[in-house]
Amino acid sequence: MSMHKWIADNIPLDNVVFKSSDHTALEKAVIDGMGIGLYPTFIALEDKELELVMPLIHEWRSDLWVVTQYTVACYQLLLSIVLSVYYSVMQY
Numbered sequence: 001m002s003m004h005k006w007i008a009d010n011i012p013l014d015n016v017v018f019k020s021s022d023h024t025a026l027e028k029a030v031i032d033g034m035g036i037g038l039y040p041t042f043i044a045l046e047d048k049e050l051e052l053v054m055p056l057i058h059e060w061r062s063d064l065w066v067v068t069q070y071t072v073a074c075y076q077l078l079l080s081i082v083l084s085v086y087y088s089v090m091q092y
Helices: 003-010 023-031 072-090
Strands: none
Touching: none
């Protein structure tokens, strides 16, 4: 079950004040004090001002497997592809 489906099934629509598929917009809304939001753990851990307000829900987990030949030259490209895939998966 995706995070978005879980939210639709468990959070009353009246409690939702902002929705976006743009991670940057969601991050800004939370940081500006609009409310709580869902972040990938690896991003949330980078901001010491964010606070975990509920435990992680196992159904939200997703696996990502990447097989590649690692070289320094392709690291940035690989990272951008992995993050792009990750964010597109997290939107659903």
